[in-house]
Amino acid sequence: MDDRLALLGLNLVEGLGPKRIASLISFFGSPSRAWDATAEEILEVPGMGERIAQVFLQVKRDGLLERELEIMEREGIGFLTILDEGYPSLLKEIKDPPPVIYVKGELSDSFNLAIVGTRKPSPYGRKVAREFAKEIALRGVCVVSGLARGIDSEAHRGALEAEGLTYAVLGSGLLKVYPPELKGLAREIEDKGALISEYPLLTPPLSQNFPRRNRIISGLSRGVLIVEAPLKSGAMITVFYALEQGRDVFAIPGSIYSPQSEGSNLLIQQGAKLVMKPDDLLEEYGAMGRFYKNRQNNLDISEEEKRFLDKLPIGEVLSIDALFYNDTSSKNYAIITVLELKGYLKRVEGGKIMRLR
Structure with a gap:
């Protein structure tokens, strides 16, 4: 064998x-x-x-x-071992990496960020999780979460709305999706990313499995964003693993009167990066153009627009006035506007622009 x-x-x-x-x-x-x-x-x-x-x-x-292999073939489920070239490189680096991961869907060489939080979020938390996931997915980031009720499922839905990648890491076997009301969401994730588990296919959703699966959520990701987390929660366990693994930790500020935000607010107090908008996440990793995926790639740019872009290094912030020092015609500003609409440029405060791709 x-x-x-x-x-x-x-x-x-x-x-x-x-x-x-x-x-x-x-x-x-x-x-x-x-x-x-x-x-x-x-x-x-x-x-x-x-x-x-x-x-x-x-x-x-x-x-x-033999029975496990038969079921995998019938259900269209694959597996990767820590010996395989395709095993996620970031996951391989963590303490006690899973020797085997089951995969339904497809893993790609993506830039991953995790979004996790409470199973009982406020309307504010639901909106933030979905909107942040949607925005970073539009930029080509894969959203990793745990297919739990609340923040996790909102993060997956946001990525799917953007037609982006999302990975769900289960605390059960892939044939025992939990919670049962999210089976439909799980099927959508299979089509746009992957369901992942270290547990054999028919493993039930035992309570002791979920804290351990959290090390895989953070292990697959470059950073973890916490959206509403009580002090005692699975999301805070994910933070523990993230810090142990040397991952970045980000947190959304919440009401000081809300128990759901006690954990995330405490993280900010202790040094986690406070995040106010999706770009706060992306800019932490330098040039966003490295993983920007524009939804208007079919829009060609003119030769004139291309010549303008060639002057701008990807990810570098430049003053508009400095660029047009000898030529302040309205035509140049029109080019900037068109390229911004096509997703090549982003305006920055102070009369500056940044090339995204």
Whole structure:
């Protein structure tokens, strides 16, 4: 058996998890050798008890790996292992990366930002989550969240409204989507991005799974935006993982009287970047043109407009007056307006412009 399938098989053994799977591979030298081990050999590995050895044998004896592969083929579900070239590079860097991730949809080489928050948001929180997700998705950013009620589902919907990419990381198997009322949203996400889980296909939505899946949400992302989070919430657990992983943390300010905003307001007090508009997120990463995806790409630019653009480095802010020092005709300002409408330029305060792409 090859190492990829062996990793998938090891991932089916309840009680192993990323740390113990890594220990097995270290002890035996490869995933395939670990998969071929006997119960007696498993017991020789530090940290492996009788129960794990028996479950390991039962998984092999009952043909659970073969059954999992059959279901995956029938349902159109793929998987990536940490050995694969296509495994997300950012996720590979985190502590205890999942050895296997199941994927329904398609992962791309995208620039990812996570948007998470409370399951019981205010109307303000819902609006902010959806509008921010929509705006950054229009710029080509993939929105990562957890398909939970509230802020998470609003973030996914915002990205979908923009016809952009979004990834949902589940705390259950991909055939046990939770909550059930979001199954329709999950199907939309499959078409425009991907559903992702480290858990075998039929794993139920157990409460202990959700905190651990949060490390994958932050692990896939360059930064995490918190929109309304109580002090004790899953979103704050995601912040813990984000800080551990060296990810950027952003927060939307909320009412000082709202329990839903206690966590996000505290984060701002402690140094998280306060975010007032979507561009606050994008500008944190330098030239927005690196991942700008304009929805009017079919609009050609004239030779004159192209010559003007060629003078402007992508992402650099320049004074309009300085650009037109020797020529202040209205024609030049018209070119700026047209290029702005076509998504190539953005006006900046102080009579300046920035080229986006």
